[in-house]
Amino acid sequence: MKISDLSRATGVDVETIRYYEKAGLLPEPARGSNGYRHYAGQHLQRLAFIRHCRALDMPLADVRSLLDVVDGQPGAGATAENVVAAQLKRVRARMKSLRALERQLAELRLRCDADHDSHPCGILDELVSAAHGEACACHPHGLAAA
Known part of the structure; x- marks a missing residue:
């Protein structure tokens, strides 16, 4: 083909x-x-x-290791179990990071309500504060501490 x-x-x-x-x-x-x-x-x-x-979001180096195992390469360093365990650890770390990001965005969103005619949305003020390294809704201790 x-x-x-x-x-x-x-x-x-x-x-x-x-x-x-x-x-x-x-x-x-x-x-x-x-x-x-x-x-x-x-x-x-x-x-x-x-x-x-x-x-499964495996890095190419891990894919290569798995292919070496599949191909029966002598001395193939990583076993399938080790590769999958390492990938699972990376995924769990990313999930933890994404949960923290979700909380930060939810806090930031609370700074704005639907009544934009009466007062400006606070999200932009919060983002500007963060850009200056100051504390904001999503980073209460400032970005330097995050």
Whole structure:
């Protein structure tokens, strides 16, 4: 199959496929007499594997480690369990950070109500205060402390 067919079959952009080839994540495909790449089922399966790992937001270094394990590379340093455990730790840290961000935005939003005709919305005042490093609704101790 051509690269465009592989792209359609996996939902991976053509340029990304080429990048994965250059990075050594996908084996080089055979080339026809016209110079076009010809991909086989192994490329489709491997690209689907990579795509799934990336959908789990795994860094390419971890994807490479998993591919080494799949390929039976001697001395493949990371096991699948270690890779997934590390990714889970990163996701949990991001979730904690996002919950803090949610609280900050909720606090900031409280500085404004629907009655904009009577008084200005306080959100902009709060953001300007924060820009000056002062305390604001979302950073009560100032940005330097955040």
